Amino acid sequence: MGKRKDNNKYYRIIEAATKIFAQKGFYQAKVSDIAREAGVADGTIYIYFQNKDDILISLFEEQMQMVLDNMMAELSPITDPSEKLTRFAQVHLKLVQENQDVAEIIQVELRQSSKFMKEYKNEKFAKYLNIISDIIREGQEKGVFRKEVIPGVVKRAFFGALDEMSRFWVLSSRKEYDINTAALQISSYFLNGIRA
Amino acid sequence: MGKRKDNNKYYRIIEAATKIFAQKGFYQAKVSDIAREAGVADGTIYIYFQNKDDILISLFEEQMQMVLDNMMAELSPITDPSEKLTRFAQVHLKLVQENQDVAEIIQVELRQSSKFMKEYKNEKFAKYLNIISDIIREGQEKGVFRKEVIPGVVKRAFFGALDEMSRFWVLSSRKEYDINTAALQISSYFLNGIRA
Amino acid sequence: MGKRKDNNKYYRIIEAATKIFAQKGFYQAKVSDIAREAGVADGTIYIYFQNKDDILISLFEEQMQMVLDNMMAELSPITDPSEKLTRFAQVHLKLVQENQDVAEIIQVELRQSSKFMKEYKNEKFAKYLNIISDIIREGQEKGVFRKEVIPGVVKRAFFGALDEMSRFWVLSSRKEYDINTAALQISSYFLNGIRA
Amino acid sequence: MGKRKDNNKYYRIIEAATKIFAQKGFYQAKVSDIAREAGVADGTIYIYFQNKDDILISLFEEQMQMVLDNMMAELSPITDPSEKLTRFAQVHLKLVQENQDVAEIIQVELRQSSKFMKEYKNEKFAKYLNIISDIIREGQEKGVFRKEVIPGVVKRAFFGALDEMSRFWVLSSRKEYDINTAALQISSYFLNGIRA
DNA sequence: TATGAATGAGAATTCATTCAT
DNA sequence: CATGAATGAATTCTCATTCAT
Numbered sequence: 001m002g003k004r005k006d007n008n009k010y011y012r013i014i015e016a017a018t019k020i021f022a023q024k025g026f027y028q029a030k031v032s033d034i035a036r037e038a039g040v041a042d043g044t045i046y047i048y049f050q051n052k053d054d055i056l057i058s059l060f061e062e063q064m065q066m067v068l069d070n071m072m073a074e075l076s077p078i079t080d081p082s083e084k085l086t087r088f089a090q091v092h093l094k095l096v097q098e099n100q101d102v103a104e105i106i107q108v109e110l111r112q113s114s115k116f117m118k119e120y121k122n123e124k125f126a127k128y129l130n131i132i133s134d135i136i137r138e139g140q141e142k143g144v145f146r147k148e149v150i151p152g153v154v155k156r157a158f159f160g161a162l163d164e165m166s167r168f169w170v171l172s173s174r175k176e177y178d179i180n181t182a183a184l185q186i187s188s189y190f191l192n193g194i195r196a
Numbered sequence: 197m198g199k200r201k202d203n204n205k206y207y208r209i210i211e212a213a214t215k216i217f218a219q220k221g222f223y224q225a226k227v228s229d230i231a232r233e234a235g236v237a238d239g240t241i242y243i244y245f246q247n248k249d250d251i252l253i254s255l256f257e258e259q260m261q262m263v264l265d266n267m268m269a270e271l272s273p274i275t276d277p278s279e280k281l282t283r284f285a286q287v288h289l290k291l292v293q294e295n296q297d298v299a300e301i302i303q304v305e306l307r308q309s310s311k312f313m314k315e316y317k318n319e320k321f322a323k324y325l326n327i328i329s330d331i332i333r334e335g336q337e338k339g340v341f342r343k344e345v346i347p348g349v350v351k352r353a354f355f356g357a358l359d360e361m362s363r364f365w366v367l368s369s370r371k372e373y374d375i376n377t378a379a380l381q382i383s384s385y386f387l388n389g390i391r392a
Numbered sequence: 393m394g395k396r397k398d399n400n401k402y403y404r405i406i407e408a409a410t411k412i413f414a415q416k417g418f419y420q421a422k423v424s425d426i427a428r429e430a431g432v433a434d435g436t437i438y439i440y441f442q443n444k445d446d447i448l449i450s451l452f453e454e455q456m457q458m459v460l461d462n463m464m465a466e467l468s469p470i471t472d473p474s475e476k477l478t479r480f481a482q483v484h485l486k487l488v489q490e491n492q493d494v495a496e497i498i499q500v501e502l503r504q505s506s507k508f509m510k511e512y513k514n515e516k517f518a519k520y521l522n523i524i525s526d527i528i529r530e531g532q533e534k535g536v537f538r539k540e541v542i543p544g545v546v547k548r549a550f551f552g553a554l555d556e557m558s559r560f561w562v563l564s565s566r567k568e569y570d571i572n573t574a575a576l577q578i579s580s581y582f583l584n585g586i587r588a
Numbered sequence: 589m590g591k592r593k594d595n596n597k598y599y600r601i602i603e604a605a606t607k608i609f610a611q612k613g614f615y616q617a618k619v620s621d622i623a624r625e626a627g628v629a630d631g632t633i634y635i636y637f638q639n640k641d642d643i644l645i646s647l648f649e650e651q652m653q654m655v656l657d658n659m660m661a662e663l664s665p666i667t668d669p670s671e672k673l674t675r676f677a678q679v680h681l682k683l684v685q686e687n688q689d690v691a692e693i694i695q696v697e698l699r700q701s702s703k704f705m706k707e708y709k710n711e712k713f714a715k716y717l718n719i720i721s722d723i724i725r726e727g728q729e730k731g732v733f734r735k736e737v738i739p740g741v742v743k744r745a746f747f748g749a750l751d752e753m754s755r756f757w758v759l760s761s762r763k764e765y766d767i768n769t770a771a772l773q774i775s776s777y778f779l780n781g782i783r784a
Numbered sequence: 785t786a787t788g789a790a791t792g793a794g795a796a797t798t799c800a801t802t803c804a805t
Numbered sequence: 806c807a808t809g810a811a812t813g814a815a816t817t818c819t820c821a822t823t824c825a826t
Contacts (some may be wrong), residue, residue, distance in 0.1 A: 007785090027223040032788095033824060041787040043823075044298035052821065152374065153381045156364050164356025165349065177346065185349045189389030205810090215801060237812045242797065399806090423800060424809095433808040435802075444800065542765065545773045548756050549749035556740065556748025569738065577741045579626040581781030597789090619817065629791045634818065 010048045012064055017055045022101035026056055026109050056109060057120055063102045064124035067095055069168045071131060081139030082191050087185040088132060089162055096166040097179055107167055129155045136194070155177045161186050206244045209234045210258055213251045218297035222252055222305050252305060253316055260320035261271055263291055266371045267327060277335030278387050284328060285358055285379040292362040293375055325351045332390070345390045357382050402440045404430045408588055409447045413491035418448055418501050448501060455494045459487055463523060473531030474583050479522060481554055481575040488558040489571055499559055521547045527529055528586070533579035542587045553578050598636045601626045602650055605643045608668040611691035614644055614697050642779040644697060645708055651690045652712035656685055659719060669727030670779050676720060677750055685767055695755055717743045724782070737782045749774050 016038035020029045023080050031052055035042045048053045074091045078084045096103040110125065132155040137147035169175065212234035216225045227248055231238045246253045270287045274280045292299040306321065328351040335341035361378050365371065409429035412421045423444055427434045443449045466483045470476045488495040502517065524547035531537035557574050561567065603627035608617045617638055623630045637643045662679045666672045684691040698713065720743040727733035755768050759764065 009786095026359065030819090035788095042789095042821090043787055044785080047785065068294070144826070145321050149385075150377075150381055152372065153378050155362045157382045157385060160356040160358070160363075161353035161358025162356070163360060165358075167320045168352050176348065181346075185346055186353045187346075189350070189353065190385055191389070192391075193385030193387070193389035195388075226794090238796090239798075239813060240811055243810070248796070401807095422798090425807095434800090434810095435808055436806085438801070439806065452692060540775075542769075542773055545753065545770050546765065546777070548752045549774045549777060552748040552750070552752025552755075553745035554748070555752060556744045559748075560744050568740065573738075574741050577738055578745045581737075582741070583781070584778055584783075585777030585779070585781035587780075618815090630817090631792065631819075632790055640817070773803070 007048075009038070009040060009043060009044065011062075013040065013045060013048055013055065014059050016103045017059050018063070018105060021059070021109060022104045026052075031055075050189045056105075059105065060110070060122060061124060063099075063106070064122075064128065067099075067102075068124060068128055070095060071128070075131070081135050082195075083131070083145055084135045085139075085158070085191060086184070086187040088135065089158075089187040090180060092162050093166055093169070093183045096170065102171050103166060103170055107163060107170075129159055132158050133166065139194075144196055145194045146196050153196065154190070158186075158190055161190075205234070205236060209236065209241060209244055209251065210255055213255055214259070214297045214301060217252065217255070217305065218300045222248075236390065252301075255301065256306070256318060257320060259302065260318075260324065261294075263295075264320060264324055266291060267324070269316070271327070277331050277338060277340055278391075280331045281328070281335075281354070281387060282380065282383040285354075285383040286376060288358050289362055289375045292366065293369045296366050298352075299362060299366055303359060313354075322337075328354050335390075340392055341390045342392050349377055350386070350390065354382075354386055357386070359381065397568055400441075401430070401432060401436065403454075403527055404421075405432065405437060405440055405447065406451055409451050410455070410493045410497060413448065413451070413501060414496040418444075423447075434451065444463060448497075451497065452502070452514060453516060455491075455498070456520065458516075459494075459518055460516060462487060463520070467523070473527050473534060473536055474587075476527045477524075477531075477550070478576070478579040480527065481550075481579040482572060483574045484554050485558055485571045486563070492562050495558060499555060499562075521551055524550050531586075537586045538588050546582070546586065550578075550582055553582075597626070597628060597632065599733060601633060601636055601643065605647050606689045606693060609644065609647070610692045614640075618680070619643075625743070634694065644693075647693065648698070648710060651694065652710075652716065655687075655690075656712060656716055657698050658683060659716070661720070667711065669723050669730060669732055670783075672723045673720070673727075673746070673779060674772070674775040675777040677746075678768060680750050681754055681757070681771045683769045684758065688758050691754060691758055695751060695758075717747055720746050727782075732784055733782045734784050742778070742782065744758065746774075746778055749778070 013034065017029075017034045020033045020037055023029070024033070031045055034055065035045055038045075043057070049058060057174050071088065071091055075084055075087060078087055106125075110122065135149035136145055136149065136151040136154050140147055140149070140151075162183075165186060166179075169179055169182065209230065212227075213230045216229045216233055219225070219227070227241055228238050230251065231241055234241075239242055241251070245254060246353075267284070267287055271283060274283055302321075307316065329347035331346065332341055332347040332350050336343055336345070336347075358379075361382060365375055365378065394428060398448070405426065409426045411423075412425045412429055415421070416425070423437055424434050426438055426447065427467055430437075441450060463480070467476055469479055470479055498517075502514065527542035527547050528537055528541065528543040532539055532541070532543075555573075556577060558571075561574065601622065605617075605622045608621045608625055611617070612621070617632055620630050622643065623633055626633075633643070637646060659676065659679055661674055663675060666675055692715075698710065713770065721739035724733055724739040724742050728735055728737070728739075750771075753774060754767075757767055757770065
């Protein structure tokens with residue numbers, strides 16, 4: 001690895017940006033806000049990142065990697081596809097709960113990323129979604145999920161369901177129900193819905 | 197009759213803004229872009245709208261009203277809750293398909309609305325979601341949906357599933373499958389999942 | 393006279409402008425504010441006045457004429473120069489008191505008139521000041537005022553003294569002393585000061 | 589050390605603003621005019637000042653402080669109240685003569701300050717005026733000025749007389765008489781006028 | 785590497801003035 | 806004459822980015 005990430009300032013800036021972007025949104029956030037939060041000078045940001053866009057992109061990469069690693073680690077010991085799907089829901093909502101800033105940025109800014117970063121292909125996010133479709137396919141092979149179910153549809157529907165749920169959960173001040181309850185409800189809908 | 201709305205310029209600006217916001221996103225869109233697209237002078241915008249934010253808010257209100265009206269009209273003749281839910285999915289995705297600009301704005305900018313429009317409460321959107329929970333509750337009363345299903349979770353999960361699906365559908369250039377197929381798949385997952 | 397002033401709208405606009413300019417100052421006042429106050433359409437203003445500057449100039453002319461006429465009428469019956477000077481002070485401060493809006497505009501906007509109306513020569517104001525120097529000269533001829541007093545200095549000093557006094561009087565909310573008292577004090581200073 | 593003032597750019601901008609405001613008046617002066625005159629970028633102005641109003645306010649504060657300091661230094665060695673008053677007139681008019689830009693701004697913009705700077709209380713100016721009333725009061729205590737003279741009236745009348753005189757002197761191209769002559773005339777009027 | 789003062793392009797908004805009705 | 810919707814030039818202020826130290 002080059003010197004770019006050796007220094008912990010790189011991560012301090014990512015952390016700071018995560019907080020500030022979550023608070024104000026990408027366009028409302030000023031580079032100097034991030035610098036202040038990170039305890040560095042404005043100019044220092046440009047030693048570690050090419051520009052403001054690059055901060056957001058790097059943030060996505062780093063945080064999505066973290067999420068991916070976490071999810072992989074949680075799912076690897078499980079063999080049963082149904083259990084895997086349920087676990088995915090639980091872990092996803094738990095991660096959201098524990099990293100609300102990250103969650104908010106991914107939910108909000110990810111959506112408009114295509115607007116300001118035409119070229120940015122969010123491959124990590126695609127990988128994350130593919131964990132779901134891989135589970136579906138595995139279940140279909142093992143004969144526990146119906147064959148006519150389209151994995152590419154389920155992965156989006158399932159993720160969308162969790163995502164909308166977590167958005168509500170993050171934004172609402174009074175939490176009417178446990179997030180784990182929501183995870184179990186949602187995965188049960190889908191499991192019942194796609195069971196062979 | 198006030199000067200607002202009784203003139204077609206109001207709607208011409210809304211139309212133009214819908215196109216421009218969808219194309220570039222709210223922050224990247226310049227008021228003068230919208231003016232040019234609408235064929236009016238920059239200053240004219242400010243006769244019909246208080247500021248740039250107000251354009252977006254008004255756009256939400258108008259377009260959500262249109263969506264609401266459409267959905268209500270489509271569902272009113274149906275009595276069976278299961279059929280209603282399926283129809284909701286079909287109509288929603290059809291509306292998205294026919295109003296991609298509107299869909300993109302609602303999906304993308306709606307998310308960050310809380311960031312720049314602290315005071316704006318998107319009541320129309322809440323109403324739209326409540327159509328779903330009303331269907332669920334009705335189904336529970338009629339004994340066709342399971343009692344332990346939480347309507348507030350289903351409405352978000354179901355909408356989220358459709359929304360994520362439609363985002364993909366709108367963004368992807370090559371459409372792998374018919375959007376109606378997706379609608380039927382998703383509603384079937386949920387119907388199987390919550391059936392009594 | 394042409395049709396310009398025949399219509400009472402001309403005077404209604406002058407009245408309105410007097411009020412609005414006094415309230416907000418020339419630059420902060422909007423033409424549409426004046427139109428609303430006068431109960432006419434924005435465009436109507438431009439039938440009676442060439443532009444915003446012209447409103448102010450016309451206002452000066454009209455109001456200064458009124459002030460001049462008033463002062464002349466009050467002084468004409470008096471023959472004694474000392475008494476005239478005292479009366480000038482009293483009438484001036486009374487006029488200020490009764491026409492605070494006019495006073496404020498003349499005091500405030502007159503000062504910067506040279507800035508935005510390079511060509512405008514405020515002849516009426518010069519005439520008004522000359523009433524004072526005429527009194528001084530008359531007094532010198534009659535031997536009641538000292539010869540070495542320079543009329544051109546006295547006219548400015550005397551007017552300036554009254555003007556500063558009236559500015560304070562207009563602006564301060566609680567009036568510590570009667571404005572007539574101030575008039576008498578000031579004229580007594582000058583009379584003692586220049587008496588032969 | 590804050591970033592304000594310790595840099596000479598702060599003063600360069602004040603200087604430039606003094607010139608530009610005197611030339612065109614506050615509202616006609618563009619921030620970019622000031623920036624160009626000061627030899628800095630437009631944005632640099634906003635590092636040292638909050639906004640255009642703040643430039644004017646700061647300018648008042650700085651220049652009035654200068655005037656105050658000067659006047660105090662000139663008067664401090666003098667003990668006789670009459671002589672002090674005369675000296676005040678001389679120094680005031682000399683300062684005006686030497687700082688015509690400053691004088692013009694204080695005379696012109698000070699008047700309308702209440703219009704656009706509701707909250708700004710020009711305390712330095714009040715202090716300056718109070719130098720006069722302090723002299724009057726001192727003279728009354730020493731028995732050289734009449735008791736019935738109201739210091740608050742004299743301070744305004746005297747300042748107003750000098751101010752109107754200096755306005756004329758600054759604006760008129762051909763100077764009919766020496767400014768010192770005017771100072772002596774005016775102070776003699778008042779001294780004769782209020783002498784015990 | 786790190787700094788942060790300086791830059792200046794860019795954008796929202798205002799409002800005097802016009803002109804078709 | 807009167808209207809007031811429409812115009813678009815003009816101006817303040819912001820903030821990502823640079824670069825001399």
